[in-house]
């Protein structure tokens with residue numbers, strides 16, 4: 001089974017993708033996480049990508065497709081993927097469809113998480129992460145016990161450069177202009193598309209997703 005988790009930044013794709021990954025025997029492939037790891041490691045690809053990411057713009061298709069192709073071919077036909085934050089352009093969607101068919105496991109469904117823009121701004125601009133263990137906190141709804149400190153490992157929390165409010169607003173524009181229209185490509189390809197209200201508790205959203213996937 002191959003699934004695409006679709007939706008604007010902050011809609012909960014990462015959280016839900018991790019839960020689905022545990023429940024079904026799938027690998028979550030988050031292009032955002034792969035890019036951040038490459039940037040942390042200081043690779044040429046990572047440093048090139050970082051300029052686009054910090055500005056809230058999309059990283060060029062060739063960079064993304066090279067990276068995704070490598071991961072997909074390394075895993076081969078052993079189980080499927082949950083694509084998180086990919087594809088984000090029409091060219092990426094067509095390339096993914098071709099790669100998945102070539103590997104004999106086409107895309108089964110696109111699950112779209114929908115959340116209002118103002119709620120997304122609130123969620124993203126309040127998001128804090130631990131650079132040491134990766135745990136995510138939410139300043140308003142899920143704050144750490146001690147301000148600015150990770151509950152798990154005690155490291156100081158940080159904010160992603162692209163979670164600053166002006167960059168968040170740019171990322172939402174980019175989603176609307178360049179990524180949302182990608183759904184029409186999947187419609188044309190005949191891939192089932194499901195819309196899920198993402199403005200609910202993590203458990204409720206997860207229940208809707210698992211009801212769809214069966």
Ligand code: AMP
Pocket residue numbers: 009031032033035052053054056057058059060064084085086087088089092162171
């Ligand atoms: P995310 O963590 O999915 O919100 O991604 C963070 C940033 O990485 C995005 O704002 C883009 O700059 C870049 N990025 C992640 N995935 C893609 C993609 N599929 N295509 C282009 N840029 C991407």
